[in-house]
Amino acid sequence: MKYVGLDAKDKIIRRFAEYVNPGKVETFQSYDMQFVFGRREGPYVWDAQTGKRLINCHCNGGVFNFGHRNPKIVQALRESLDELDIGNHHLISEQRGLLAEKLSSLMPGDIDCTVFGVGGGEAIDLAIKLARGYTGKFKIISARGGYHGHTGFALATGDEQYRAPFGANLPGFVQIPFNDIDALGIALDNKTAAVIFETIPATLGMPLPDPDYYKKVAEICRRVGALLIIDEVQTGLGRTGKLWGIQNYDTVPDIIVIGKGLSGGIYPMSATCFRRQYMDFFRQNPFIHISTFGGAEVGCPVAAAVLEESSKPEFLRNVNNLATIFAEAFTELKKKHPRILVGLRQLGLMMGIEMVNENCGPLLTKSCYDHGILAIYANNDKRVCQLLPPLIIDRQVAGEIIFGVDAALKDTADFLGLK
Numbered sequence: 001m002k003y004v005g006l007d008a009k010d011k012i013i014r015r016f017a018e019y020v021n022p023g024k025v026e027t028f029q030s031y032d033m034q035f036v037f038g039r040r041e042g043p044y045v046w047d048a049q050t051g052k053r054l055i056n057c058h059c060n061g062g063v064f065n066f067g068h069r070n071p072k073i074v075q076a077l078r079e080s081l082d083e084l085d086i087g088n089h090h091l092i093s094e095q096r097g098l099l100a101e102k103l104s105s106l107m108p109g110d111i112d113c114t115v116f117g118v119g120g121g122e123a124i125d126l127a128i129k130l131a132r133g134y135t136g137k138f139k140i141i142s143a144r145g146g147y148h149g150h151t152g153f154a155l156a157t158g159d160e161q162y163r164a165p166f167g168a169n170l171p172g173f174v175q176i177p178f179n180d181i182d183a184l185g186i187a188l189d190n191k192t193a194a195v196i197f198e199t200i201p202a203t204l205g206m207p208l209p210d211p212d213y214y215k216k217v218a219e220i221c222r223r224v225g226a227l228l229i230i231d232e233v234q235t236g237l238g239r240t241g242k243l244w245g246i247q248n249y250d251t252v253p254d255i256i257v258i259g260k261g262l263s264g265g266i267y268p269m270s271a272t273c274f275r276r277q278y279m280d281f282f283r284q285n286p287f288i289h290i291s292t293f294g295g296a297e298v299g300c301p302v303a304a305a306v307l308e309e310s311s312k313p314e315f316l317r318n319v320n321n322l323a324t325i326f327a328e329a330f331t332e333l334k335k336k337h338p339r340i341l342v343g344l345r346q347l348g349l350m351m352g353i354e355m356v357n358e359n360c361g362p363l364l365t366k367s368c369y370d371h372g373i374l375a376i377y378a379n380n381d382k383r384v385c386q387l388l389p390p391l392i393i394d395r396q397v398a399g400e401i402i403f404g405v406d407a408a409l410k411d412t413a414d415f416l417g418l419k
């Protein structure tokens with residue numbers, strides 16, 4: 001291979017520590033998890049030197065919904081490289097127009113317009129800019145423990161632990177408990193520009209909202225003229241068994257943000273999609289938001305291929321069939337591991353393994369790793385370990401994952417001496 005495993009493992013790690021991030025290296029050394037991403041194919045990744053194999057159930061939060069190096073997605077990039085490059089972000093773009101038109105055909109309600117970005121945080125920033133710019137209001141309400149990214153306004157919606165080293169938070173940002181309609185009713189007023197939630201907050205450990213939560217949220221937002229921004233960076237593109245997670249709640253928000261999986265794991269792409277009426281803001285201010293690489297033309301056919309594949313009924317059917325397999329398996333695992341397992345938080349393949357205490361998430365992460373599964377705990381609720389397999393796996397790989405998690409649950413409970 002030309003790019004993988006060129007040096008001895010120690011050298012790869014030492015170089016990374018010296019030039020990129022020594023703290024990360026020390027953290028992974030302390031867990032004895034010094035995995036170096038090497039060869040990758042479908043649901044699997046192999047260590048660059050030892051050949052240790054992991055099934056990727058982290059998937060970077062949905063980047064690898066189609067597995068690693070999916071042939072159809074790779075082919076889309078190969079072909080676009082023959083004709084395209086980044087393009088020009090000020091001029092009219094054929095590819096960006098086509099991709100936005102495709103998104104419009106797939107988005108719920110009259111969410112017809114799109115501004116493209118590179119990453120999720122940037123697209124969230126734009127959603128907040130648009131909400132403030134259009135409404136002329138300032139206040140932004142988000143969920144305590146939610147996560148929308150590490151850039152400016154996205155960071156301001158998030159938890160203090162990620163903001164504290166950088167000074168006081170920006171004014172106008174308010175956090176409330178998730179899935180608490182009364183708390184929202186109190187926080188929401190006629191100065192509110194927007195309410196922003198992840199459909200299912202991943203970093204908070206995948207708590208599922210009440211079935212009618214979002215309908216109520218949308219209703220009270222409309223009453224005061226606040227926009228509802230739904231972050232589908234993780235829940236979008238089929239993860240929950242529907243193309244968009246919010247469709248499970250029969251609600252059409254005002255703005256939907258997508259990222260991660262739109263890249264196909266191959267070319268970065270994010271999108272802020274919004275109802276047509278908000279286009280007035282950009283008509284008056286066409287150059288108010290600029291992103292040099294946002295919606296890079298060479299990546300547009302990649303994102304188009306992702307949308308094409310993700311919206312196929314057979315693809316979504318596979319996600320739902322797999323979801324049933326995991327649901328049934330976890331019912332059995334719960335009987336088998338009552339010491340540690342509380343249950344599976346699940347909507348489609350958006351899954352969180354809920355356990356009895358905060359030590360369990362990090363330890364299960366390590367045990368899963370030892371049993372060949374890459375699954376990372378939820379940082380804002382460490383009782384939960386996120387389980388996000390690629391959406392294209394078959395029954396056999398699902399069985400391998402369940403087998404590994406079963407063994408990891410036992411090891412974790414034993415290690416913690418749970419009775």
Ligand SMILES: Cc1ncc(COP(=O)(O)O)c(C=O)c1O
Nearest residue numbers: 119120121147148149198233234
């Ligand atoms: C729900 C959600 N929104 C936004 C983001 C930010 O995306 P990015 O890291 O591409 O800026 C993330 C990233 O993990 C996320 O999980």
